[in-house]
Amino acid sequence: MSAHAHNPAVLHHFADAEQQKESATLGMWLFLATEVLLFAGLFLVYTLFRWKVPYVWVKESYLLGITLGGINTAVLICSSLTMALGVHAAQEGKKKALIGWLLATMLLGATFLGVKAIEYHEHWEHHKVPGLNFTYTVPYDNAHPYKVPEQQVFHFLYFCMTGIHGLHMVAGLSILTVIAIMAYRDKFSTTYYTPVEMAGLYWHFVDIVWVFLFPLLYLTGNHYTGGH
Amino acid sequence: MSSAHHVVPLRIYFTIFFLLIVLTGFTVFISKFDFGVMNLPVALSIAIVKATLIMLFFMHVKYSSRLTQLFVLSGFFFMGILFFFTFCDYLTRAWN
The missing domain is CATH 1.20.5 (Single alpha-helices involved in coiled-coils or other helix-helix interfaces)
Structure with a gap:
């Protein structure tokens, strides 16, 4: 135990604040590595089917449209900026700015989920919910029969990937709520703001997942012009 | 390991944000063209650049x-x- 000014936020089994923060950062990235592998399985199945039936992927992706997905992409990038600004405010010990940026991030996150809900409703109305409400689209051409089961696979993967991503958004919103309450109760200082930074890592990770989901799910059929 | 209290200048955050928006517009624009088997590599390359920017600067991996x-x-x-x-x-x- 050092005799000089002891930081109350440093737990006694750590040598100093820096070591404590390094441990938290490593642990968080280890967790995020497992998250990468959680989504990796889905990306693998996506890639396999896209490689086997590219024409199905193009047309079914085209049916999703790009407007709402594009809006949500912009919303999430904005939320990553506000999150980064929140961590910056925490580093500088600006409590009001920190809470403000956290609330802005949560508002953008909630906007994302709202748009996602509108999209899911559209998929239901377009009969594109596999298993529950699914209609096969018109035949691609004579070489490909009327029912192409992979049409359902595409939308099944769509709901799996965006659904698990959406659950991560809900988790992120819960975490940010806790962080905002902690900030309100003066739990952070310029020498201790690790929870804010770790919550930020999680939020940015969820944004990164969407950075991949948007082109893979929505833009794959953007060049489709009809036929085939 | 001066990482503990490295404060990234705000200018960098806004630059990265601007680049992410530009790259998003670019990936939408380029998806209008059909490069055949190269469609996936092109889309993934842009996504990897975006993800790398987020990790290096927003997630402070660079520091x-x-x-x-x-x-x-x-x-x-x-x-x-x-x-x-x-x-x-x-x-x-x-x-x-």
Whole structure:
């Protein structure tokens, strides 16, 4: 135990604040590595089917449209900026700015989920919910029969990937709520703001997942012009 | 390891945000063109650039310790193994 000014936020089994923060950062990235592998399985199945039936992927992706997905992409990038600004405010010990940026991030996150809900409703109305409400689209051409089961696979993967991503958004919103309450109760200082930074890592990770989901799910059929 | 209290200038955050928006517009624009089998590599390349920008600057990986950077890469390394061996199998199934 050092005799000089002891930081109350440093737990006694750590040598100093820096070591404590390094441990938290490593642990968080280890967790995020497992998250990468959680989504990796889905990306693998996506890639396999896209490689086997590219024409199905193009047309079914085209049916999703790009407007709402594009809006949500912009919303999430904005939320990553506000999150980064929140961590910056925490580093500088600006409590009001920190809470403000956290609330802005949560508002953008909630906007994302709202748009996602509108999209899911559209998929239901377009009969594109596999298993529950699914209609096969018109035949691609004579070489490909009327029912192409992979049409359902595409939308099944769509709901799996965006659904698990959406659950991560809900988790992120819960975490940010806790962080905002902690900030309100003066739990952070310029020498201790690790929870804010770790919550930020999680939020940015969820944004990164969407950075991949948007082109893979929505833009794959953007060049489709009809036929085939 | 001066990482503990490295404060990134705000200018960098706004620059990265601007680049992310531009790259998003670019990936939408370029998806209008059909490059055949190159569609996926083109879309993925832009996404990887965006993800790298987010990790290096928003997630402070550029300013983190070497050990943290190693942990960051580990997840993607094992993802690479998953893809590599799966496609070693599928791409060599001559009987399909």
